[in-house]
Amino acid sequence: MASVLLRSVTRIGLARRLNGKQITAKSNNERGIMTSRSRLEKALEELEKNPYYDKYAEKIARLQQTSPEEFLQRVEQQEKTQARQVKHKIAKYRPSKVRFPFLLQNVRSSWSLTIKRQYTNDLFQNKYITTPIFYVNAGPHIGHLYSAVLADAIARYNNMIGHKTFFTTGTDEHGNKIRAAAAAAGLPNLEYCTKISQQFKEMCDRFEVDYSRFIRTTEKQHYDAVYHFWKELEERGHIYLGKYSGWYCVSDEAFLNDAELIELKDSTGKVIKVSAESGNKVEWMEEENYKFRLSAFQNDLKYWLKDENTVRPALYHKILSQWVEEGTCLQDLSITRIRKKAPWAIPSPCDEFHSIYVWLDALINYLTALGYPNKSYKDFWPPSIQIIGKDILKFHGIYWPAFLIAAGLEPPRTLLCHAHWTVDHTKMSKSKGNVVSPFEAADNYSEEGLRYFILREAVPQNDANYSSTKIVNILNSELADTLGNLVSRCTGKAINPSKEFPDPAKYWNVLQSQVADETKEALKSVGRTARESYEEHNLHHVVDAVMSMLHCANKMVAYHEPWQLKKLDDADSIKKLKAVISLALESSRIGALILYPIVPRLSSNLLDFLNIPKENRMWTDTAPEFSNNSIKERYIKCNNLILFKKIKSH
Secondary structure, three states, X not given: OHHHHHHHHHHHHHHHHHHHHHHHOOHHHHHHHHHHHHHHHHHHHHHHHOOXXXXXXXXXHHHHHOOHHHHXXXXXXXHHHHHHHHHOOHHHOOOOOOOOOOOOOOOOOOOOOOOOOOOOOOOOOEEEEEOOOEEOXXXXXXXXXXXXXXXXXXXXXXXXXXXXXXXXXXXEOOOHHHHXXXXXXXXXXXXXXXXXXXXXXXXXXXXXOOOOEEEEOOOHHHHHHHHHHHHHHHHOOOEEEEEEEEEEEOXXXXXXXXXXXXXXXXXXXXXXXXXXXXXXXXXXXXEEEEEEOHHHHHHHHHHHOOOHHHEEOHXXXXXXXXXXXXXXXXXXEEOEEEOOOOOOOOEOOOOOOEEEOHHHHHHOHHHHOOXXXXXXXXXXXXXXXXXXXXXXXXXXXXXXHHHHHHOOOOOOOOEXXXXXXXXXXXXXXOOOOOOOOHHHHHHHHOHHHHHHHHHHHOEOOEOEEEOHHHHHHHHHHHHHHHHHHHHHHHHOOOOOOOOEEOOHHHHOOOOOOHHHHHHHHHHHHHHHHHHHHHHOOOHHHHHHHHHHHHHHHHHHHHHHOHHHHHHHOXXXXXXXXXXXXXXXXXXXXXXXXXXOOOOHHHHHHHHHHOOOOHHHOOHHHHOOOOOOOOOOOEEOOOOOOOOOOOOOOO
């Protein structure tokens, strides 16, 4: 609303000044005044198209104190300046004082006076959700699976509440590490990339990761998108040719500053520098590269980070904000490498002797996946939620938003950063031989079981622990016993031979017991509690809420002993029996709906078994049906359902 008002004030104020002139003008000047008004309207329209217009609207409005002619002159002068800059070759660029070419020359960032940017309304229907694209120097492990199913669960939840989602994942296939891995495998680079990329695609398909687009950075469409994005940065004056010297980590493919390094002794006792984050060795490098003016974007990054929801959980928002405040990660960034040193990369569009830095290339995939530069990408831009691991926070939380702002695009609304996985409380590594393959784990615990465990176990801000013993205990206790037994106890021949799902509205108030009341209260509140947890991306709390509700339902069944009610066979006992079955199956129905984003295949099987129509599987359907008098008697499918088979301990 504030955004709309400022735009209106800006337009109305300038229009009034022109109208006032038109009233008092002589007839031979009327044509010139109308031309000025048309030019003014066009200039304002161009300004308003920019996503950062709102941030500067207040300052633009102040310029109404000048004449409209002077206002137009300033805008047009800025356009002429930009046009002259575009004509220069990239090698001749000089530092520009203007970070945003669409702003007037004398309008600088005054962050104390900045109005809050108005994002699109939270109820906006289109949601863009991404995983990090996975690096193909090796096949998938459990950490990759976690990123993928976390993003998938969030996308499915958004679909359930009525949003239209676009969900992307894929593979990052350039860089020297890929080249080395391909050589070690004895395969040509592209053939190697295709082989490993297919493994990630298979992982997604096996674990029900329902992506809209699986992207590979070796696609021609991606090359075209990268070149277009480069051109945008180039034309706006954000790229220049300069010398770079610093510590370079070949394994991480990144330059590191002193704060990101530690000193260790190698096997010979020699002191070496390594990355504090990865532990990989660094080497001193000096070369001439094309550079991005990252240092010019500190204030813009601070502004982006003003909203604490920009990076979640809060721990990572605090870390990133500190980096930006201190400026340690904001030196101008080399965005090319000498091509003979990095031949397996996208060639630079401006210099045949350079390759594009793998991280600039990789980050643009999120635009490529939406069809960029085709304007259709705007239907889902900016990203609603981008899932990343904590090891790539700098690249997605500093480089990526700075690149986007420089190109005139809005940065992501939320980066959801998660920690890593350990195995029996030990860091995964090839040398230790404890890297967990999702395919091998699925053979032991099933795809749905593994998916349930990692989403149930992981807490985004803390490293999660993979333990075979814990997996077996959780899956047997919660999926096989708590949920599976609740369904089987009330659908077996001994208690429910007619396979009836009695109408909850008809039998809601039949049972008069504390456990029945507790179950009904749990049913009424579980949807709200689970939704709050989904919105906070705390899926472990979603599972907690569902399991708590199902425990109540199981206690209710044990207390009322439907097997005894069936034996009595009088009218009152039959009514109570149907009430027990109804309340238990209603608990199962709601539990399946809430768990659907987490275990879609298992939940769909249960909902099919309960004969729940596809159109009745939205979030609104998680409310208990005790007050819906239009519900007809349902009959469950006759086939016996083994919801989750118990796992034997190894």
